Amino acid sequence: MDATTATRPTIRLRTVFISDVHLGFKGCRAEFLLDFLRRVECQQLYLAGDIIDVWSLTRSFYWPQAHNDVIRTILGKAKHGTRVVYVPGNHDRPFRDHDGLVLGNVEIVKEAVHATADGRRFLVLHGDEFDGIVRASPMLESLGNRAYAAALRLNRYVNALRQRLGYPYWSVAAFLKHKVKNAVTYIASFERALAVEARRRGVDGVICGHIHRAGITEIDGIAFCNDGDWVESCTALVEDFQGRLSLLRWTETVEVLVGDQALPLMEGAVALEPAA
Helix, strand or coil, rough: CCCCHHHHCCEEEEEEEECCCCCCCCEEEEEEEEHHHEEEEEEEEEECCCCCCCHHHHHCCCHHHHHHHHHHHHHHHHCCEEEEECCCCCCCCHHHHHCCCEECCECCCEEEEEECCCCEEEEEECHHHCCCHHHHHHHHHHHHHHHHHHHHHHHHHHHHHHCCCCCCCCCHHHHHHHHHHHHHHHHHHHHHHHHHHHHHHHHCCEEEECCCCEEHHHHHHEEEECCCCCCCCCCEEEECCCCCEEEEEEEEEEEEEEECCCEHHHHHHCCCCCCC
């Protein structure tokens, strides 16, 4: 990390939600996540799926030191008092066979219900169960993953050039996802399906990952939160000590995402407390 990230203060939060890290995949931005994890203290950390990309690792082994450091940092937090809850996704599906197991102080569950400081209840899950493409056809899912991987390869080349020119990180794949009509329609359908399930369960909202699209919105009175990913958007959903939920984007700069705006950390909506 550069001198700017080295001077960032440590902040305290009640809860952090991350997903779609894809450790073991070349597109993972582990260096940004590692800086985030080292700068944040929290009481609870939810890992909402696709933390380790088992799919990618079975095709070709890729595991640099930064990926190992992410695992060590998470386990270190679990050892020193942070409650860590791991909800596996479709890329780390084998861990779903260990529902209820506590491994290295990390709780493995298929889904969870999180109570915020202000008393709201949120269903926490990865979200692939509500992805019509995944459920309907493994072949279509495979084709989609290949197209996505191609977009991420382009993303690496573009950002290598941007870095040389002095520009900050920018996600090509996220830009395409926002602009392509079919992708926008798919995302809206996915969000609505999860909101319907949250209402059926009698909770106030849902927190998920899977589609690599960070956002906080309300759908028919249900709070829908997607914590994004650490391949494209480099985002985490965070809860402050008043129960307010916000999205942080953590790259060369740190921003709070409020609707379509990205605000500097100290101007954002989340109440962050500096660590003692």
